[in-house]
Amino acid sequence: METKAVLNAVPPYGHVITSxxxxxxxxxxGLxxxxxxILFEEQLAVADFQLPxxxxxxxxxxxxxxxGNGYKRKLVRYRNSSSSSFQELVLLETTRLSEQYFAAVQKFVVLDLGLTLLPVGGQTEASQLIAQMVHGEGRENPFRRRTSSRLLDPLVLALVQHVPGVGRVKALALLEQFSSIQQLCNAAAAELEPIVGQxxxxxxxxxxxxxTAAGT
Incomplete structure (x- = not known):
């Protein structure tokens, strides 16, 4: 019960609860x-970071x-331990060594578990993305009044804008067309082209x- 209470704690704006x-x-x-x-916590259960x-x-x-497959057990525990009111994100460190495993990990995280997966090149890139999400939470989003969809909130806008070649305008256009981050992750280039260009x-x-395409 103590672990559950800690996991459901929401830090103040500008702060992150961190394992x-x-x-x-x-x-x-980097953060x-x-x-x-940073608010360090020893009882953060499976999650590594809790955002405002x-x-x-x-x-x-x-x-x-x-x-090996140990990460799969951790991912299952992560999904099962989180409150339904929290959005669960998975940051996957992608390198030349882990390239061959990416497709299998993506299938397990996105399709089997229904979680949102974002590849990052390492801890520096991860810190930049997390900081962007933390600071984005405090900005008023005028587009929220136009729809009840949870996709058009600062968190998801920050996630989509993190993708190379996507700014705020294109991010909003994409989120109007795809009903979930999972659909966007799995969309073919041909489906994206009419929205954002080739x-x-x-x-x-x-x-x-x-x-790893950027490093080839």
Whole structure:
């Protein structure tokens, strides 16, 4: 019960509740450099980070993926332990070594578990994305009045704008067409092209399906 209460705690704006194990990591240093205040917690259950906008994050590292199927058990516990009122996100560290496992991990996270998956190049990129989500929560979003969809909130706008080639206007256009982040992740380039154009469509598709393309 204590673990559940901690997991459901919502930090103040500009703060992140963080698992104690991340204290000396480069990710934390990146968050501090991005103006995020850190609240360390030893009893954060499976999640690694808790954000002000009622979202939680699990970070799956290159080592987690390469080590075997243990990460799958952690992901299942993560999904089962989170409150239904929280949005569950998975940041997947993608490298040359973990490239061969990406498709299998994506299928398990998105299709089997129904979680939102975002590839990141490492802890520095992850800290930038988390900081963007934290600071985005405090900005008024005029588009929220136009729809009741939970997709058009600062968190999801920040996530979609993190994709190369996508700014605010294109992010909003995409979220008007796709009913979930999962659909956007799995969309073919041909489905994206009428919305954002050929170049951006290829960038979006590559971001979700070819995580190491930038390094080739």
């Amino acid at each position: 104690e194990k991340w204290r000396n990591s480069s990710l934390i240093q 501090k450099g991005g103006g995020v205040r 906008n009622k979202s939680c994050i699990l970070y799956v590292s290159e080592c987690d993926v390469i080590a 170049a951006a469509a290829q960038q979006i598709h590559s971001f979700f399906h070819k995580p």
